[in-house]
Amino acid sequence: MDKKIVDVAKLAGVSPATVSRVLNDSSLVKERTKSKVLAAIKEMDYYPNAAAKHLRSQRTMTLGVIVPDINVSYFAEIIKGIENMAYARKYKVIICDSDNKVEKEHEYLSLLPNRTVDALILVTPLLANDVLYEYADKGHLLGVIGKSVDHEKIPSCKTDNVKFSYEAVSHLIEQGHRQIAYIGGYPDSVETYERLEGYMKALKSSQIPFQPMLIDNGDFTEEGGYEAIHRLFDKSLPITAVYVANDEMALGVYKACRERGIRIPDELAVIGVDNNRITRYLLPPLSTVEQPKYAMGAIVAEKLIDSLNENEFADKHEFLIESQVIIRESSKRPETTG
Amino acid sequence: MDKKIVDVAKLAGVSPATVSRVLNDSSLVKERTKSKVLAAIKEMDYYPNAAAKHLRSQRTMTLGVIVPDINVSYFAEIIKGIENMAYARKYKVIICDSDNKVEKEHEYLSLLPNRTVDALILVTPLLANDVLYEYADKGHLLGVIGKSVDHEKIPSCKTDNVKFSYEAVSHLIEQGHRQIAYIGGYPDSVETYERLEGYMKALKSSQIPFQPMLIDNGDFTEEGGYEAIHRLFDKSLPITAVYVANDEMALGVYKACRERGIRIPDELAVIGVDNNRITRYLLPPLSTVEQPKYAMGAIVAEKLIDSLNENEFADKHEFLIESQVIIRESSKRPETTG
DNA sequence: ATGAAAGCGCTAACAC
DNA sequence: GTGTTAGCGCTTTCAT
Numbered sequence: 001m002d003k004k005i006v007d008v009a010k011l012a013g014v015s016p017a018t019v020s021r022v023l024n025d026s027s028l029v030k031e032r033t034k035s036k037v038l039a040a041i042k043e044m045d046y047y048p049n050a051a052a053k054h055l056r057s058q059r060t061m062t063l064g065v066i067v068p069d070i071n072v073s074y075f076a077e078i079i080k081g082i083e084n085m086a087y088a089r090k091y092k093v094i095i096c097d098s099d100n101k102v103e104k105e106h107e108y109l110s111l112l113p114n115r116t117v118d119a120l121i122l123v124t125p126l127l128a129n130d131v132l133y134e135y136a137d138k139g140h141l142l143g144v145i146g147k148s149v150d151h152e153k154i155p156s157c158k159t160d161n162v163k164f165s166y167e168a169v170s171h172l173i174e175q176g177h178r179q180i181a182y183i184g185g186y187p188d189s190v191e192t193y194e195r196l197e198g199y200m201k202a203l204k205s206s207q208i209p210f211q212p213m214l215i216d217n218g219d220f221t222e223e224g225g226y227e228a229i230h231r232l233f234d235k236s237l238p239i240t241a242v243y244v245a246n247d248e249m250a251l252g253v254y255k256a257c258r259e260r261g262i263r264i265p266d267e268l269a270v271i272g273v274d275n276n277r278i279t280r281y282l283l284p285p286l287s288t289v290e291q292p293k294y295a296m297g298a299i300v301a302e303k304l305i306d307s308l309n310e311n312e313f314a315d316k317h318e319f320l321i322e323s324q325v326i327i328r329e330s331s332k333r334p335e336t337t338g
Numbered sequence: 339m340d341k342k343i344v345d346v347a348k349l350a351g352v353s354p355a356t357v358s359r360v361l362n363d364s365s366l367v368k369e370r371t372k373s374k375v376l377a378a379i380k381e382m383d384y385y386p387n388a389a390a391k392h393l394r395s396q397r398t399m400t401l402g403v404i405v406p407d408i409n410v411s412y413f414a415e416i417i418k419g420i421e422n423m424a425y426a427r428k429y430k431v432i433i434c435d436s437d438n439k440v441e442k443e444h445e446y447l448s449l450l451p452n453r454t455v456d457a458l459i460l461v462t463p464l465l466a467n468d469v470l471y472e473y474a475d476k477g478h479l480l481g482v483i484g485k486s487v488d489h490e491k492i493p494s495c496k497t498d499n500v501k502f503s504y505e506a507v508s509h510l511i512e513q514g515h516r517q518i519a520y521i522g523g524y525p526d527s528v529e530t531y532e533r534l535e536g537y538m539k540a541l542k543s544s545q546i547p548f549q550p551m552l553i554d555n556g557d558f559t560e561e562g563g564y565e566a567i568h569r570l571f572d573k574s575l576p577i578t579a580v581y582v583a584n585d586e587m588a589l590g591v592y593k594a595c596r597e598r599g600i601r602i603p604d605e606l607a608v609i610g611v612d613n614n615r616i617t618r619y620l621l622p623p624l625s626t627v628e629q630p631k632y633a634m635g636a637i638v639a640e641k642l643i644d645s646l647n648e649n650e651f652a653d654k655h656e657f658l659i660e661s662q663v664i665i666r667e668s669s670k671r672p673e674t675t676g
Numbered sequence: 677a678t679g680a681a682a683g684c685g686c687t688a689a690c691a692c
Numbered sequence: 693g694t695g696t697t698a699g700c701g702c703t704t705t706c707a708t
Contacts, residue, residue, distance in 0.1 A: 001396070002453070004701055015679045019704055030677060047451035051392035052701035058339070060389060062432075070421075071414040071615065079408055083435045088443070092454065094400070095433045097421045104425070115340070116430065203689050251619065260367035277409065281589065283621035342685055353695045358687055369695060391683035393700050679708080684701105691696075 003046045012040035019305045022174025023048055037298040054115075059308070064117040065303060066096040066105050068069035068124050068220075069154045072248060073277040074293055078123050078145055089305045091118075100221070102126045112140040119304040121145060121297075125220065141308065143300040147190045148318045155303040157296040157322035161191060164289045165198025166205075168271050169243050171277040171287075173206045175333040177241035177269060180208075183228045183253070184245045192217065195273070213237060225249025229256045241331070243270035247276040247288055254282060269331040284329030292321050341384045350378035361386055386598040398648070401639060403456040404434040404443050406462050406558075409615050410586060411615040412631055416461050416483055419635025427643045438559070440464045450478040455640040459635075460484060463527040463558065479646065486656045493641040495634040497661035498562060499529060501534025502627045504543075505663045506609050507581050509625075513671045515607060516580035518546075521566045521591070522583045523558035530555065531609070533583045534602075551575060556587040563587025567594045571626045579607035579669070585614040585626055607669040622667030630659050 005023075009016045014033060021029050022037040029037075038044075063086050067075040083093045094117060096108040111117045113229055117316055119141035122132065129149060136153045136290050144156040172180050182199045184192035196215070199221045203210050216232050218224025225244060229252065232239060244250040250272035254264065262268050264284055271287040274278065279286040299319055343361075347354045352371060359367050361374040367375075378384075392398045401424050405413040421431045432455060434446040443465055449455045450473055458481035460470065467487060474480050474491045482494040510518050520537045522530035541548055546649070554570050556562025563582060567590065569576060582588040588610035592602065600606050602622055609625040610617065617624040639656055 001700090002451075005703095006701085017680080017704075018704080021678085024703085028677060033677075045451075047448065047453075049393070049701050050452045050454040051389055052684090053399060053703080054389035055387070055393050055686085055700090056702045056704085058684075070408065070417055071411050073409050073411075076409040076414055076478075079433070080435055080437075083408075084437070085435060085660055092432050092449075094430050095417070095421060099422070110385065111430075113340075113383075114388045115385075116388040144678060156579075254619075277617060278616050281592075281616060282619055327653075339684090343687095344685085354685090355687080355696080356694060360695085362687085366693060371693080388684050390700090391687080392682090393702085394686045394688085394701075677708100680706090682703105682705085684706090685699105686700090689696100689698090692694085 002049065002134070003044050005046075005048065005247040008037065008040050008044055008046050011039045011044060031230060056327060058115075059118050060116060060148055061090060061259070062092045062094055062117045063304065064094045064096060064108065064111045064120040066098055066108050066122050066124050066127075067122065068098050068100045070095065070128065074246070074248075074291070075123055077277075077293035078279040078297035081294035081299075081307070082121060082301040083297075084294075085162060085168065085298040085301040085305070089302075091301075091305060095197045098124060098126070100219075106131075109135060112142075113138070118308050119143060121300055123129040123297075125186050125191060135181045141304055143304045145296050145300050148320075152317050155300055155317045155319065157299045157319040159289075159291055159321055161194030162201065164273070164323045164325060165243070166197040166202045167198075168273070168287075168289055169199045169202035170205065171325060171327060172241045172243065172271060173202060173208065175241070175269060175331065177239070178208055179214065179237065179239045180227075181216070181232050181237075181239045181242040182245075183225055183232075183242060183249055184215070185224075185249070187217045192245055197245075199243055214239065218245075218252065220246050220248060222248050222251040222255070225252030226256050227252070229253045233260065233262075239268065241271075244270065244272045247272040247274045247279050248284060248288055250288070251278070251282075254286075265330050265332050271325075271331045275326055282330070287328045287331035288326050290324045290326055292323070340387065341382050343366060343384075345384065346375065346378050346382055346384050350375045385490075396453075397456050398454060399428060399531070400430045400432055400455045402432045402434060402446065402449045402458040404446050404458065404460050404462050404465075405438055406436050406438045406464065408433065408435045412584070412586075412612045412629070413461055415615075416635035417629035419632035419637075420459060421635075422474070422632075423636040423639040423643070427640075429639075429643060436462060436464070438464070438557075444469075447473060451476070452479075456646050457481060459638055459642065461635075463524050465528060479642055481642045483634050483638050486658075491654050493638055493645070493655045493657070495637045495657040495658055495659060496528060497627075497629055499532035500536040500539065502611070502661045502663060503533040503581070504540045505536075506611070506625075506627055507537045507540035508543065508580065508609065509665065510579045510607055510609060510669060511540060512547065513579070513607060513669065516546055517552065517575065517577045517579070519552040519554070519570050519575075519577045519580040520583075521563055521570075521587055522555040523552070523562075523578060523587070525555045525637040531582055532579075537581055552577065556583075558584050558586060560586050560589040560593070563590030564594050565590070567591045571600075573599065577606065579609075581611045582608065584619050584626060585610040585612045588624055588626070589616070589620075590622075603668050603670050609663075609669045613664055622670075625666045625669035628662045628664055630661070634659060651668065666676050
């Protein structure tokens, strides 16, 4: 098989222990010894065996990430943030594209008790919090992105759903809209609920009565949004604007409008959430809410790696990060665009 | 620490070897013994330690994938294909987003001699083939997607660049275009070259003289395409159409056209390559060439896993897969759309 | 500052 | 069909 640490040791005329010290740049090796070892490593083209290292050190230097669909740029960006932070800290990242299947996500959770990964980051609305708590209580390290989690061992990073939803809907109200629909994601997800809360708060601020008829849910996918807006249209309500809980579903709204000949924003103002890359290229460009996806990924990865190395979080475990409403053509006042 | 295989063995009243046999469902275990062991595993909530397994078995059940940017749907789709095949075969996938940095890709190559992964899939135009050959010759398992590689140990999957480029450009010619520009990717990549070849072949078929002035290169990014088309415009040539070597660069062309007030397809017909998700949402929708991204990922992953388990490829190592030109609005004849 | 040696948890060769 | 045991390649006390 491959060369081993003893081979290097022999060539360098030292013990395996010393080679190991050099490899893990322990400071207690004399400069001269170190360079001898380094020379031997180079000469032999030696690479330390990862599995042996993992077994002995009880750490795999690997993080796992579970996402519903890597081809949605919201998730891709988050993964980039995670991967880059991991890379900087010499960690690897195993990806789990669950394809929106909760069973697959459950299976991937076993990477933790397996010790295939040192920690797992969840970016999925599918898994229930209880499940996470169970793992965390068993001593496994988990992180969550996109929702906050009420467990002091689980770092999470999210934006203020209520706040930005309030702002987004207030913007629509300012544009003169009074009949504003809301399309949520999974009915029981925190995101769906909190964004609805912000929506209601904005209506209330302007004394616009809340109408349950104007509420529907997709499942955070284009198809889900498409079906939801059709259901809303079918009720023949005088809707002039819609706040959609993510950009993917807004794509479905665009599609439905195209089919029905409804012009955006003239006949329907639309605003989404996530600021996915695709939103800039749409016509009209989609108003949305920027989510610092890359940063959220990086923050959670960093917290996990930190706690892997220093054992505990410094202080808090919930990280709230600023988001920002981005106004583009899809929500401009009819008079100004039509 | 965690429970070990001996603990399970004790509880079940068998030897560690038997537990191991059950775990790896070796057929030679009596049914009754097997269920006893399974019961013990369940009762103890036992999970086998991955690192120990990897070390002992000399395989990590892990694949690596190197891509330049996971947030480009071309790569995301390929990764999905890889991940799904891997999952079905109980392999994990480590992702390497190189951020278009060749140094980072080089670093990730060490996952192979490290034995962190059993095989590595490259979906990047950045690494030179010689480097790959070097690793393959040392006995490492590599796969390549998007270009063919002249090494019998390296499975690769690609589409016929010359052929589909010929078809794409022929389509433009049929629409009446005679002054057709070409924007390639990295100047020295096979894709850039072969697509140019198809372009030239199409011109030749119609007796249209080849004009080097009409050729420029981006680097397969939106920004690169943006700059390239600007350089072409600046030459004040009577260009009426452009064949762009990938969709990302076509995005840059769209942007430049918007800035210069050039209407697509009336004043400039555009056709890209990859059929990235985003192309359908553009206005006008971008004509492009479908690449079976998911399938390419799955095929290469499968070949690698197969050869990991049966040691050799059945027969061939280069897999050519069908692609198809998709005509949308961006390349329709001016008279019919303008 | 360096070496000797134990052992991480599993699998597989061999014995029965 | 099942058990015994060596050893995968590394890190890390504990000596010196």
